[in-house]
Amino acid sequence: MPDAKLMQVLRIHAGRLVGDGLPLPDVQAAESRLQSWEEWFDFWAARGAAYEALGDDALAAGHRLTAGRLFWFGSMAYHYAQFLWWQDPERKTSGQREKVHLYDRAAPLLRPPARRFAVPVNGMEVPGFLRLPEGPGPHPCVILLGGLESTKEESLLFEELCLERGLATCAFDGPGQGEFMVQSPLRPDFERFTSAVVDFLLDEPAIAGDRIGVLGRSLGGYYAARSAASDERLRACGVWGAFFDLSFFDDLSPSAAAGFAYVAGYPDPAAARDFLQRSIDLSDVAAQLRCPTYVLHGGADDLIPVAQVDRLRDALPSDADVVWDIPPEGNHCCHNLHHLVRPRMADWLVDRLTS
Amino acid sequence: MPDAKLMQVLRIHAGRLVGDGLPLPDVQAAESRLQSWEEWFDFWAARGAAYEALGDDALAAGHRLTAGRLFWFGSMAYHYAQFLWWQDPERKTSGQREKVHLYDRAAPLLRPPARRFAVPVNGMEVPGFLRLPEGPGPHPCVILLGGLESTKEESLLFEELCLERGLATCAFDGPGQGEFMVQSPLRPDFERFTSAVVDFLLDEPAIAGDRIGVLGRSLGGYYAARSAASDERLRACGVWGAFFDLSFFDDLSPSAAAGFAYVAGYPDPAAARDFLQRSIDLSDVAAQLRCPTYVLHGGADDLIPVAQVDRLRDALPSDADVVWDIPPEGNHCCHNLHHLVRPRMADWLVDRLTS
Incomplete structure (x- = not known):
């Protein structure tokens, strides 16, 4: 047993x-x-x-x-x-x-092959992979963000849902994530790194610069919303797991709390608590999130409380263009419904970025 | 429970x-x-x-x-x-x-889309689907056969392994299978139906008539070997589950025995026994199986005894060109190793049909 x-x-x-x-x-x-x-x-x-x-x-x-x-x-x-x-x-x-x-x-x-790139930011190099769909470009493109414990390598199957629908994909590791962790732990300004990747994509002839979106999962849902609210060149935002702030830090499981401390570069959760709660908070930018947004959250998520959906809803502009997709039986990121929700998000991105 | x-x-x-x-x-x-x-x-x-x-x-x-x-x-x-x-x-x-x-x-x-076809055989119509890979043809093609309880609709993921490797796929239901069951129960001459489908493919400009193979799973492994031994236009044979005869009929589980009786159109296993043992026996044609052949069988298959592998081996020509792939931990058709064995069979088919 x-x-x-x-x-x-x-x-x-x-x-x-x-x-x-x-x-x-x-x-x-x-x-x-x-x-x-x-x-x-x-x-x-x-x-x-x-x-x-x-x-x-x-x-x-x-x-x-x-x-x-x-x-x-x-x-x-x-x-x-x-x-x-x-x-x-x-x-x-x-x-x-x-x-x-x-x-x-x-x-x-x-x-299609994945092409490695490195985008310079303040002496650091943000690593990522670009994949292009078949056919002549320039292609619309979605930037894919991991979360606390997901990285660019893990998005391959979601990339393929996008690629077969004609959408290029660009997955990268930011502060506190995957191979970039050795260059930088978690920071309060993840959006700077997304914007640097947008700069890179705008120089890429295969990509349609006016049709770039972003999608992030779990903690990446927070990064995606933060990035889209901060950079109006992002034309669609997928929030795969509503994550508004860390007001629930004290209710985290010991493992999740240890994870947050780890990626923030602190010895333990108690030491990391203040830094994390200050660094992960959408309050300052949420009112600026104006691009079409898709929020997917599991009604039975036991990692990110569903109350985070309400916090996000309350902070967005009243006329925000948002689809709220909250399946009651969905667990964290609706991974237990992956065969249904992932194509649905890919279709939404394609509709928003190709119309 | x-x-x-x-x-x-x-x-x-x-x-x-x-x-x-x-x-x-x-x-x-x-x-x-x-x-x-x-x-x-x-x-x-x-x-x-x-x-x-x-x-x-x-x-x-x-x-x-x-x-x-x-x-x-x-x-x-x-x-x-x-x-x-x-x-x-x-x-x-x-x-x-x-x-x-x-x-x-x-x-x-x-x-790629699946195109429905119907091939006439003795007043019956054999139903199937043809799928073509990308790019200009004519393409090599593999005919896919189901077994006792698998049909043309079930091969989609295997088809996609073939298609992305440049191989067209042609899945059909024969006697005792799927929607063809209402036209004909199991018969001793399955190979006639495969050959009728080969005739159809030879009329199909998108298919390279000299590069057609066949692969069948479970009881379809028997049908594939029987078809390839009987029709030299088949240039490669995949036996996904070695199945030589029904000498183990009395050891079948009650469910499997009931299934064989059902597809043969008999009221119960006892009544069907003689017909089935006469109808499913490779002895008469095994010595003619001369095209390159791949035999995959789970060493831990508890539906088709592994002794069937030996019966097949003993009956083939001594100079037969056969790959024997018998993973000891594999269950029926190695479905517990599907992510490994299926691409391996697809690669083998592509190598044999495109070189």
Whole structure:
């Protein structure tokens, strides 16, 4: 019988793991074989290494599409190895590194390929990937933001929903996220990094500069709203998880609180509390969010309280153009409804950015 | 606590349901909500109806790709409603009918679209779907065969593995399968129907007539080997589940035995036994199987005994060009390894049919 932490992660996150692309057989193996959360990292890291070896075999045989998918499975396996592994920064960092390495190997083999870019901001370099749909450009484009514990490598399946609908995708890691964490922990001005990426896209001939949107998930929902409110070049905003502020900080699970402290670069939640509550608050810009906005939030989200939806609604301009999509049975980010809500958001983005 | 039959179906088939495209959240809902096998049909039929309604909404909004996927989810939900439902022919037939109806609605919305065809054979009409990859033809093509309880609608995800690798796909229902069951129960000469479909493909300008292969799963593995041994126009053969004969008929589970009797048009397994053992036997043609062949079989298959692999091996020509892929941990058709074995078979087909 798995221990409580492991049961909790599997219960909360199974829809997410599979929705984000981890093969179900691996998730089932984790469920049936692991006894304790302590085994989690090693299990997934071993899967990651196995996928890299299989990807090498496929590449050697000239099976590029298969190799790309296998390297990406490996990248996801390492991502989920380090997932929530706040207590061991050294291994967490090693998982991030392997995730990035395997995504880099997958990137040119994907169809369409993912092109790595680096955007300079104040001496730092923001890393991301651009993917273009088929056909002649310039293409509309959506910037994709991760959250507390999701990164640019994890958005691949959502990217493919966008790409097959004619929308380019641009996923990057900002402060406190993924491989950018070593350059910068969480900051109160995430929107500066999004805007730098918009600058980059405006120089990109394949992208239609007047049809750029942004979408972020979980804490990224906050970053997306903040970015769109701050930069009017963003013409549509997807809030995949309403996140207005950290007024619920004291109600966070110990794991989530540890995660926020970790990405903020603080030793523990108590030390990080003030900084985080000051840094994550949409009050100062919410009234400026005027582009078409889509808010998806699970009515049964037990990570971000549904009261955050009301805080967001109350702070937006009264004439804001917002679709509120709050399925009562949806869990965190509606990952348990991933096959329904993700195409729906992609369609909404396409409608807003191509009409 | 679900009853034994329900537990058994979920245990054996979870990898298959998701591997074939049923959304995991639906499979999880079946696991958590159903108490008894008696509830199975209604649960999935309700999902099917719900997906059709969602598909209608998407279509009305102009979201064709989304609508196509939703209609196909609905088709799959009806397919799994009637899955193994031998005891109630009336409802089983209604599930088949709804499956076909929803796949027909999905077909033109898929990318690439699936084009329905009907091939005349002795006054009957063999129904199938042809899908073409992108780019200029003529394209190599694989004919896809279902088995005892899989049909042309269920191969969509495997088709997409082929299509993205440049291989056209042609899935049809033969005797005893899907919508063709009302025209003909199981017959000893399945290969005649495959050959009629080859005739059809040879008249199709988009298809390269000298690069046609065949692949069948489960009982379809038998049909594929039988077809390839009997028609030298088939240049590659995928046996997804080695199935040589029904020498293990007396060891079948009651459900599987009932299924074989059902598709053969007999009232019960005892009455069907002789006909089935005479009709499903590769002995007479195995020595003629000379095209490149790929045999995938789960070493832990508890539906088709692994001894069938040996029977097949012993009966093939000594110089047969065969890849034997028998993962020890693989269950029936290696559905528990679907993310690994399916791309591998698709790559093999592409290599054999395009070199």
